[in-house]
Amino acid sequence: MIFGGLFLFAGLIKAQTPKVSPSAAKPLAKPVQAARTSPTRPKLVVVIVVDQMRADYVDKFRAHWTGGFRRLLEKGAWFREAAYPYAATETCVGHATISTGSVPASHGIVANAWWDRESQKMITCTADPKAANTGYAGAKTKDGDSAWRLRVPAFADELRFQGSAGTRVVTFSLKARSAIMLGGYKADGATWTDNGGLVTSNAFGTLPFLEEFAKARPIKQDYGKTWTLSLPNSDYLYGENAAGAVAPPGWDLTFPHPLRGKAAGADPDDAFYQQWTTSPYADTYLTKLAETAIDEMSLGKGKGIDFLGVSYSSPDYIGHAFGPRSWEIQDTYIKLDKDLAELLDHLDAKVGAGNYVVALSADHGVVPVPEDMQQTGADAGILRVPDVQQKIEDTLAKFNYPSPAVARIASADIYFSSGVYDKLKNDAAAVNAVLEAIRSVPGVADVYRAEELVDRPATRSPIRSAEAASYFPGRSGDLLIVPKPYWLITQSPSGKPRENGTGHGTPYYYDQHVPILLMGWGIQPGEYFASASPADIAPTLASLCGITLSTHDGRVLTEALVKKQHSPSQPSATNLR
Ligand SMILES: [Zn+2]
DSSP states (O other): OOSOSSSEEHHHHHHHSOOOOTTTSOTTHHHHHHHHHSOSSOSEEEEEEETTOOTHHHHHHGGGOOSHHHHHHHHSEEETTBBOSSSOOOHHHHHHHHHHSOOHHHHOOOSSEEEETTTTEEEETTBOTTOOEEEGGGOOOOSOBOSTTOSSOOHHHHHHHHSSSOOOEEEEESSHHHHHHHHOTTOSEEEEEETTEEEEETTSOOOHHHHHHHHHSOGGGGTTOEEOOSSOGGGSOSOSSOTTOOOOTTOOSSSOEEOSTTTOOSSOOHHHHHHHHTSTHHHHHHHHHHHHHHHHHTTTSSSSOEEEEEEEOHHHHHHHHHOTTSHHHHHHHHHHHHHHHHHHHHHHHHTOTTSEEEEEEESOOOOOOHHHHHTTTOOOEEEEHHHHHHHHHHHHHHTTOOSOOEEEEETTEEEEOTTHHHHHHTOHHHHHHHHHHHHTSTTEEEEEEGGGTTTOOOOSOHHHHHHHHHOOTTTSOSEEEEEOTTEEEESSOTTSOOSOSOOOOSSSHHHHBOOEEEEETTBOOEEEOSOBOGGGHHHHHHHHHTOOOSOOSSOOOGGGBOOEEOOTTSOOHHHHO
C-alpha cells in the first residue's frame, strides 16, 4: 500500500483514496490498517534519467502517452519549470548534478571530457588510470573508469554509508559516464555498454546474473529488426525531415530504419551498434536489464534502502542525429512511455506500489537543428571551434607568442599551452586582442576569462552566473566561449560535413530546461510551477530517506512532499509542557 508508514501522510491519503462520497466511505478502517504495514522509509529509490529530454516534450508529446510518463504525470509531482543553473549542459555534468545535488563548481565535473593540464591530454570525466574495465560474457573493453573525479559523494554513496545496513546500489546506461555518476564511488553494479557488450570496471562490484543476461540476450539479437513508427503519420508533429539533420551510417532521414548495419550483411558491424544505440530498442534493453536486477537482487526487499539508477541514452543519440522536431524523437518518447510503464508495473509487482520513490529527470535539453531554426528567420548557425582556434593563433603570432598558443578547445573551454595564459594575464594588449578576435568569429556572443568566474561572483547577468556555476579551477578552460542563442558549437571545420545534426552544452534555456517528475513514497502529487533544478533531486531524496548530504546547491522540494499529520488524539508538544 502507498499510505505513509507509522505516520499518517494526509496528503497522500487524499491523493490516493478513490473518489467516493463521504457516506459511502468506510471511515478510518483502511488507512489505519495500511499505516501498520507500510514502511517508515522508502524501500527503494529509483532515479531515471532521460538523456536529452527537453521539458517541452511533455506538453508536446503527452497526448499519445498512455504508459509510464502518463502515470508519472498523473500520479506524481511534475515540476514544469526545472532548469539547470549552469552553462555546461552536458551528460556527465547533468548526471553528477542529479546524483550529488550540486553544480559543477562544487562537484567538479565540468564536461564529458576536458583538457588535463598535468598530463597534457584530453581525459573523460570517468577516466581512472588506477581502474580497469571488464566485460561480461567475454565482451571486449578497454581503459578504466570510475567516479573518482567526482568531488562530492553521490546520494547513493551517502545512502549506503549512513543507512543502517545493506543498501545495494545498481545502475545501468548505454554510457559509462551516466551509469557511473548515478551510482557514485562504489556501486554494487554500474553497468554500461561498449561495442555491443555489457561492461563495468573493477572500481565496482560485478553482478553474476549479468553474465547470464549477456549470454542469453546479447545486443546483437536486435540485429535485423526495423524501427517503424508506432502511430499513423498524421499523428506526428512537424515535417518528417528536419533541414540539417544527419542520419547515422546506413540510414536516411525517413522511416523505416532497419537495424542491419552499413552493408546489410549477415553479421552485426559497427554501424549496426551505432544504429542500435540510436534506436528505441536500446531503451527496451535497458528496461529489461533493470527488471532483471530488481528480480535477481530482490531490490527493495533488503534491510536497507536500495538504489536503482537507469539512464536512457538513446534519446540523446536520436536527438543529436534528427533534432528535437523529428518524428524519430516523438516516436522514441511514445515507445519509452511503454518501457517506463513496464518498469513501473514491475516495481509495483516486486517491490510494492508505494514502497518505492521514483525521480525522473534529464541531464540536459537540446537546441533545434540550426538549418531548421533558420527557417523562422532567427539568427541561428554553426559556431566552428577550428575558426576560433585559428583566430587566436593568428592574433598571438602578431604578439610573438610561440605557436601553437592554444593547447585545445574542448566544449566551450579554451585551454592555452603551458605558460601562455600566465603570460597573457600580464599582457593587456595581447589579451584584449585575443578577446576581440574570438568575439569576431560568427556565432560568438561573448567570452569570459577564468578570473571573472572563480568563486561564483554575485552578478545580475544570468549568463555570467551560469558560467560561474560551471567553473571549477584547474579543470575549466582559461577562457570560456558563450555562443549566441541558437548557434551550435561544433568541432567540425567548415566545408566538412558535421557529425551531428544538433547538440547542447550552452547556458540557454533550451539546454537547461528539463522535466522533474517525482512519484511514490512521500510524494504529494500535483503540477508545480515554482522554479526548481535537477540539483534539487538528491536533497529531496535525502530528506525522504532521512540522511544528510555533505553539501548541496539544490533545495528540498518541500512543496511536493507529503506533510506529516499528527492524530488529534495525540498530545501536542505544547500540551506536554
Ligand atoms: Zn548529447
